[in-house]
Amino acid sequence: MPGMFIDVEIDDSVRGDADVAKKLEQACPVDIYAERDGRVEVVEENLDECVLCELCIHASPEGTVRVVKLYDGTALG
């Protein structure tokens, strides 16, 4: 379930990648990502805390993570 202002889209190809999950968990300053059993999990209650820093986009393979700004329909990544 997306946040009120922000949603993140993770490509299925990296969702089960433990390395990417760990990197995302470490990179996000507001704890939107969590690594659970080697999979990437999105912490929904933190979605709206996103500061649009793009660290998650840089931490994951290109094009696999998108941050969607629901208030204007644009996306990062």
Added chain:
Amino acid sequence: MRFYEYESRQILAREGIPLSKHGFARTAEEAKQIAEDIGGPVVIKSQVLTGGRMKAGGVKFADTPEEAQAHARDILQLEIGGHMPRGVLVDSRAEIKQEYYAGVVWDGVRKVPTFVFSDMGGIDIEEVAETHPEHIGRGHFSTILPHMDFRAKDAVASTGITGTELNRLTPILAKLARLFVKYDMTLAEINPLAQLADGTFVAVDAHMDMENEARVRQGPLLKELGVGDEETREAREPTAFEIRGEQIDSADHRGVAGNVTEFDGNLGLVIGAGGGSLTLFDAVQSHGGRPANYCEIGGNPSVSKACNLTKLVLSKPGVEKIAVMMSIVSNTRVDIVARGVVKACVELGHDPAEKIAIFRIPGAWEEEGFKILEKYGVEYADRSVSMHEAARRAVEKVPAGDGAGPAGSGDGAPPGSDGKTAAPSLADRTSGEVRRCRDGRRASDRRVDDLHRAGHHRPRGGEPDARVPRLRLEDHRRGHAGPARARGARRAGVRLGRPVGGRSGAGAGRLGGHRPPAFTRDAVFEAIEAGVRLIVIVTERIPRYDVAQMVELAALRGARIIGPNCLGIIRPGVAKMGGIGGPSRRGQVVRARAHRRDVPQRWHDHRDLVHAQRRRPGRLDRGLDRRRRHHRLHLRGADALLRGRRADRGDRDLHRARRAHGGRARALRERERLAAADRRLHGRPLHGRNAGHVLRPRGHDRRGQGRHRR
């Protein structure tokens, strides 16, 4: 924070000020025992943190211990101004020949402490000042120079007191002054200071207030007095609304969204940023609006924190709309706050467009924020709309009904202002009372602790007398900058180079970076002694005593301080320091620690701000060269300020000569001191070699005043 009378007496006793025989009792039996020990008539005084004890029946006289016990029992049950007494003070009822007043307070204009003495004590000193000004003696004293008793003597003597009385009163006032600075007081007064039948003086009542910001360093005193960390000593108990606000703030370390004060209006306020809260609150009132609350939001709080604060304000009974307004923000993000307030409205089932009267927060990430507001149809304003205008628009949108919540009387006054409980002023409630984290630590301690953990600031080793200014004069005397100076400059966060703004010549150095309140004074001292002539202090909650010392040292050294609690300075389009908003092309210094790290890099990137490094990189680190350059720039800056032109050689020589003798301000003060001494003794100032001759002897002069400067 205020002290009870019995605590004030303990403080006086620590400093050797004579007191009447007394004792503090928590029960009537203890009061009886103390009365027996004193032997003779006694006074029983209720120990409450409010005035009007006598009128309320909180002060009674007793001739016997049994009578004292009965009175104590009554007083201990007596509520005064909404406060129950903590105990009773049993004081001997001495025969008083005359009552005097002795007090020390801050002179907010000159930023130094001042004595106030009167030979008409026992009654309202303000009234005496109006009706009998000749009975009031005043005198300022330094916070960094050694304490001189003659200043106290001057204050006492100016009321016409002479002889033995003068000699007995002077040390009492001088000790009170020492106590005032030693314990970070904002008020220390003895009223009445009683002269007994045998001619001796004793303090019969005392009132002391300590700076809230100094609670940490005055910990040992507070511990000795038994004042717990949980005691905020506020004028009234916080309301449930305010407690909830504190909880919201302490629940999340990110930013500030709290310091809530409850009022009885119908317009909820979510306001903040660099002093903007007070300005906006006043602006709303000036347009006839009735704020439902005061609060502070800033420092880039999280969305959830902003959301929770907004929910709190919206859920207050009587609140019809909220106004979200700030000054221009740099480190608080507009879009984050916008998300928080919109989310709060939606989650409470309100239409944001209907509930938010106006959103006026220009600054960082405002484009993103405005997109969010547009989507939800909220009226917003950018920096082209002043805070005052935004407040007017918000007030216009709120219906004019009384909208009073159940917490108060509905007249716009704070809850509790029913004549019984002293209503706090806005300044009282926003002056940094203790805010707590979930773990029980004070919020300010938590910040300092976090900084220590992060390795940014380490307390100095051991426990030397932290009140002794560490003036690094030896660096100056050595005649070169050297590693000590560089270290001092680093500690102070000083960036050396040309003045901000390039060719304006406003000073020889500048201070950047941010220090927590506990370390600001040392940083500024070292910066001044390292030759920095312009210091901008954005830090807030610095104890007043520290501020006074910084200001005084700056005056002595010819430096200039802007701040503390300064929003920042800006030369639009060129550079800015601090949290002030506005366009800056070359460099930027902001309050957030994370942002500070990129500041040096930015300055290095823009080499016109590190002029010296670009021109003579090989010699940058040579202290002598740097010192000469800064001295030259300082002279040029001073000339520009004083004369409106660059100095010629003659002017510069004169200026050097003045500096060599300690600066013009110091020379003038010395001259004033000597002239005052002459006037006292001769009725007129003497001139030439005779000036101040009474103070000139190298050893002890004939009046036994000790050693003085020539």
